[in-house]
Amino acid sequence: xxxxxxxxxxxxxxxKPAADIDLTLHRIKDGGGATxxxxxxxxxxGRVTPDGWQFDSxxxxxxxxxxxxxxxxxxxxxxxxxxxxxxxxYPQVIIDFVVSDDGHYHIPLLLSAxxxxxxxxS
Numbered sequence: 001x002x003x004x005x006x007x008x009x010x011x012x013x014x015x016k017p018a019a020d021i022d023l024t025l026h027r028i029k030d031g032g033g034a035t036x037x038x039x040x041x042x043x044x045x046g047r048v049t050p051d052g053w054q055f056d057s058x059x060x061x062x063x064x065x066x067x068x069x070x071x072x073x074x075x076x077x078x079x080x081x082x083x084x085x086x087x088x089x090y091p092q093v094i095i096d097f098v099v100s101d102d103g104h105y106h107i108p109l110l111l112s113a114x115x116x117x118x119x120x121x122s
Contacts, residue, residue: 002065004050004104007073008121009042013112017046021080025053028070028096035059037071050104066099073097073107081113088113 005025009018021042026034038055040048078091093116095107106121 002067003099003102005053005066005107006050006104007040007042007048007107007109009046009075009109009111011046011112012110017044018042018080018109018111019044019046020083021046022076023048024074026072026074027066028072034072066105068099068101070096070098075109075111077111077116080111086113090114090116 007023009021010016011018019042023040023042024036025038025040027037028034036056037059038053040053042048043052073095075093075095077088077093081088093109093111095109095118097105097107097120099105104122108118108121110117
């Protein structure tokens with residue numbers, strides 16, 4: 001089984017995509033702890049496509065397509081708001097999710113300086 005992953009960030013304050021936000025993808029181990037799998041940065045359209053992830057050199061190529069399990073994406077929102085000279089309440093957003101089949105997983109983030117929302121996209 002292998003799934004693919006993408007993400008999209010919309011800055012709801014500005015009403016436009018949030019470019020240049022760094023993301024990290026971790027796999028959560030069954031006994032606790034996490035393994036860094038990949039890094040990504042949103043493009044001008046606020047997206048990280050399945051091909052946009054840069055997998056850690058220590059990650060086995062078989063893990064580059066996600067297998068069943070628990071994962072987190074961490075969004076570095078502080079750096080994004082710093083460039084806009086905005087004081088943000090959430091310096092980072094961590095979305096914890098479960099991969100259960102071999103489909104495509106799209107994780108959107110609706111972001112403002114004092115709130116955020118997410119859902120499973122398509």
